[in-house]
Every structure is written in C-alpha cells, then in structure tokens.
Amino acid sequence: MSESGTSPIVPGSQADHPRYVLWLIGLVAVGLSLFQLYSAGIQPLGLFYQRSIHLALIMMLAFLMFPIFGPDRRRGVIGGLLDLVFFAGAVITGGYMVLFLDDIIGRAGFWSQTDIVVGCIATVTVLEASRRAVGLGMTVIGVLAILYAFAGPRGLLPWLGQFLPGILEHRGYNLDRLVGQLYLGQEGIFGLPMGVAATYIFIFVLFGAFLEITGAGKFFIDLAYAATGRQRGGPAKAAVIASAGMGSISGSAIANVVTTGAFTIPLMKRLGYKPHQAGGIEAAASTGGQIMPPLMGAGAFLIAEYTRMPYLDVVKVSILPAIMYFGTVYLFVHIIALKQGMQGMARAELPQVRDVMGEGWHFLLPLAVLVWLLVMNMSPMRVGYYAILTMLAVAALRFAVWFFFVAPKRGEPVTGQALWQAILHGVRKVIDGLELGARNAVAVSMACAVAGIIVGVVGLTGLGLKFSAMMMAFSGGNLLLALVMVLLASLVLGMGLPVTASYIVLIVLVGPALTAEFGVPLLIAHLVVFWYSQDSNVTPPIALAGFAGAAIAGAKPMDTGFQAWKFAKGLYLIPLFMVFNPEIIMGGPLPLLLWSTLTAFLALGAFAAALEGYLFTRMSAPVRLVLLPAIVAVFYPNLTAEAVGAAVMALALAGNWLASRREAAVAG
Secondary structure (H helix, E strand, O other): OOOOOOOOOOOOOOOOOOHHHHHHHHHHHHHHHHHHHHHHHOOOOOHHHHHHHHHHHHHHHHHHHOOOOOOOOOOHHHHHHHHHHHHHHHHHHHHHHHHOHHHHHHOOOOOOHHHHHHHHHHHHHHHHHHHHHOOHHHHHHHHHHHHHHHOOOOOOOHHHHHHOOHHHOOOOOOHHHHHHHHOOOOOOOOOHHHHHHHHHHHHHHHHHHHHHHOOHHHHHHHHHHHHHOOOOOHHHHHHHHHHHHHHHHOOOHHHHHHHHHHHHHHHHHHHOOOHHHHHHHHHHHHHHHHHOOOOOOOHHHHHHHHHOOOHHHHHHHHHHHHHHHHHHHHHHHHHHHHHOOOOOOOHHHOOOHHHHHHHHHHHHHHHHHHHHHHHOOOOHHHHHHHHHHHHHHHHHHHHHHHHHHHHHHOOOOOOHHHHHHHHHHHHHHHHHHHHHHHHHHHHHHHHHHHHHHHHHHHHHHOHHHHHHHHHHHHHOOOHHHHHHHHHHHHHHHHOOOOHHHHHHHHHHHHHHHHHHHOOOOHHHHHHHHHHHOOHHHOOOOOOHHHHHHHHHHOOOHHHHHHHHHHHOOHHHHHHHHHHHOOHHHHOOOHHHHHHHHHHHHHHHHHHHHHHHOEOOOEOOHHHHHHHHHHHHHHHOOOHHHHHHHHHHHHHHHHHHHHHHHHHHHHHO
C-alpha cells in the first residue's frame, strides 16, 4: 500500500529503460490494475483464475522493470534475451493454469509430464522474479526450502538428508510430488499469501497510489503541521501523526519514510533535532504506520484470513496497541524537545487548519466511505474498489467546480480547448495512478509468491510441528524465552525478507507452538508475530527504514538506525503486554480493561522517561534504576505486582513533576 505530495521512490523506475520497454511497463501495469478493478468490483473470478492471472502480470512487470544484471547495467543482447525467456516463463505460468484448469483439477494427484514441466518453469520464474523485485535473501530462503523438501531417503536428493539434525529429518519428496504441492495445489505458490496479495492487498495499493497522484499525502502532512507545529518539537510530532495516517495506507515503512520524510526531516533539523535523531524519529513513526488500523499495511488482511476472524474485528482490537505505540514515539519526541530547549515554529511558517481543510477536506470523503463500508461488513476487496471510485469522483467533481465556477472569476474563461486539455490531463492522471499502483505492488506480490513456496514445503514436510518441538526444547517451556526466540528469529528473517513475507514465514513456523504449547490465544499470537516482523525496519544492523531516513537526513546510517531502534521500543514491549494482559485484545470486565490500559500507558511513559533520563525535568540515576523493576512488575500477570509497580512509577513521575515546579520557582 504504497505511500504525500511527492511521488514515491518506485523500484524499477529507472529513466534509462529503452522507450519501448517503458511503453511495455506502462501497458502491463495499467492492464494489471484494470484487471484487478474488474475482478474486485464487476466480476469476481475463481480462486485459481484470479491468482494465476495476477501472478503472471506481476512477474511480467518485474522482468520489464528490473533488468537481469541489475538496475545500473544496460540489458544488452544477452540480458535482453534472458529477460525475454523469463517473460515467456511468466506468461506460461499463468496462461497454462487459466487454459487447462479444468483438466488439471480432473487429473488431481496424477499429473501429466507437461504439468510437471510447466510447474518447474513456474517455480524457477517465481524465484527469479523475486530475486529482482524483493532481493536475493528471499530467493535463497525459497531455494533452501525446496532443497529441504528433496532431502531425505525417498527424496530427489537423499544425500542431503545426512546433513540435517535429527529433529529436522523427514522422508524426502521427489520432483513430481513437490511440483504438485507448489504449483498444482492450493498450498504453494497459489496459496493463501498469493490469494491475499491478489485481492485485498493490491486494491489498497492502488487506492494509496490514487491518494498520491491527487495530492492527498500533502493534505495529511499539512494537517499534521497545522495541528502540532506551534508545540515544542512540532515538526517531529507532525511526522509522527502524518506517518500514522499515511503509513496505515502504505504497505512499506521505507516508502513512507522517503515520502513523508521528504517534508518532515528537513524541518526537524531546522528546529534543532540532530540529523540522526530526525531520521530515527521518521523511521520509527513510519514503521508504526504498518501496525495502524484500518489497513495496517497488508497485515490486517493476512491476520483476518489466517485466524478466520472478520476483518473489522482485527482492525478494532488493533486500535489500542497502535495508539500505545504512537503515544510512546510522541513522548520520546516531546522529551527530546524539552531536553534540548526547542520551541515551536512561528505561526507565519505554518498552514492554518481552516485553510488546509478548505483546500483538501474532500480527501476525507474516500476514507469515510472506506470505513463506513467496512463497518457494513462488505468484502475488503469490494470496499477498496468503491473507495477508489469515490476518490476519482471527488477529484473530478472538485476540478469541475474549480473549472466552471472559480477559474472564470479569476480571468480564465471556459473554452472548448481548455476543457479538452483538462480532460486529457485528468486521463493522464488516472493512467499514472493505475501504473503507479501496479508498480508498487510488484515487491509485495512476489514476496507472497515465494512465501507460498515456503508455506507449501512446511506443510509437506511437517516442519512447523518440528519447529514447535524445537521451541519447546530450547525455551524449556518458558513463555518469555519463547517470545525472545520469536523476536530474534524475526530479526534474522527481516534482514532478508520484507515485513509481509517475514510474518507469513514466522507464523507458519512458530504460530502452532505459541497457541498449542504455550496457550497464547490465536489472535494474540498472530499480532505478536506481526508486530515483531516489523523490527528489521528499525533494528541495527539491518534497519532498512532507518537507513532510508539517514539518506534524507544526511546522517550516518548506523547512528540513525540506533535512534530508530530507541524510539520504536514500543514495538517490543507492547506485544509482551498483549501476551501477559490478553484482556486488552480479547476483552474482559470493564474495570480490568481500564486498569490494564492505564498501567500500560504508565509503563510505556515511565520507560521513555527512564531511557532518556528526563520527563518534566532531569531524572536522577537512582530514580531511573527504581523505575526499571516497576516497569517489569506491570508486565507480570499478577495484580499485586502490577499495583506495586504502578504505584512506584506514579510516585517517581510525580516526584519529577514536583522537582520541575521547584526549579521553575527558583528560576522565576
């Protein structure tokens, strides 16, 4: 769900493509978007038809956008021929499934030689498209999964089995069995991840693209500035709010950084934030956009599909944790502004809320329609379709009012020539939106396709159950240790995988153990894994969103990464709070829910203050040390421990406030 008033940095948008390739990219991208709109709102298609056509078009786009030898080298004759071969492989992958689907279903389990050959072509093509669009890490994991399926006494590569630890051993599978699982069944490439990518995710990526081309991103950023700009550290607070809004629609924390960050980071630096602080704040806020309802990047759709819960229920239970996260980032920003003696921006430098709303209030209508239709329990795919139509209708109506009523009063008469030029401009804008949406969807769709390979191998070999046994063995049945293992695994996976793929792989591996062995409710297990899957955006040594922020801020990447890691601490603490206080997600008696919410906010605030050594005024080292066990006590599932911890934190913070009042009185 791509990402403000400036155009996002879109992979594969190199200007050195030959003109005919640019035309082909535009043609395939617009065709893909129109196909998705048709299947979302006019004529829904069957499972395999929808997914196979979507994947074929996405791969065709990937091979056009990303040359085989990398974006910095020209294709040349050899590169062009290889790209043509893979392009043909993409066409074959989808075309064979569409043309011969009934025959394939009729042969279920008794595949022909052609089925196997096409399945091999499809698997290789998917892995290569993933290497180009997502990165080598995802492809390597997909290849390792395939090799693992072949390793075993009855497998295609029996000698590999001797290198597997005892707990990971399995019987091994031949080529026919694996291809049947990965290409010809519903548990591989065309499995649930691809299903979500081909339906829900794409339509909201497209919605985000139309928000971009119509200027909605700049409207939300200006609104955030107007609301917070005069406060201390105003631009940083505006970055938090704007990133919460745009990041929810965007499916990429990195894309969110480079769009909202283009406005917010320079202003933060001008106000007094150090470059690495400005980049870190934007990275932490943009990462939080991925856990912010109503869209949560692609996460809400995936969680709803995996847990079989209504999409709206997933959104509702995610609101409070998201507010906690952004409250923590906001507090960090406020504390730094106080410590460094920053002031707000001058009124003359800021837009007025009234003016911003007058210019762009219409951008709120598509979001209102989106939320209203979701509440009416309409399919998310259909909701996205109507939200896009509303967006286009509102933009057209706004222009018509300006063209026929406002422009003539400013000396710009209505003429046929001017109207024709305006219509052409509008058509170009729509085509740009269709192309941008398809381009932005390539990476996430390819990640989901390879994730389908991994999921298919896990299901075939029983790796998920083996992984559960390993978790039990290594953690000794201790839930906290198991969660730390999940966190470490997500960090390692996140170094090579995008967030969506990392979540899918992790939940398939550790989800059964968290629910069956440790008793974590299913929805909370998914939320914990999804939150932890975000950590590679802000956790060194591979803090991808942090590095993007560093590039804009002109700061050292690792310094910015550590700042992002510090500001995003809620990403680690809030999932723990969900596990040990499940009532904030699963519901419970109102007094218990209020108590848990109060103590959670208190603990997060105390944590930020202890980490920075400042709240209302400087905080002494003994007080900071006392706060740490009090914070831990609040996370402990015991009412007495929670009460004692909350009391200690309240006293420490109240003491800090009194100290600030005394200092102010002395200074006065």
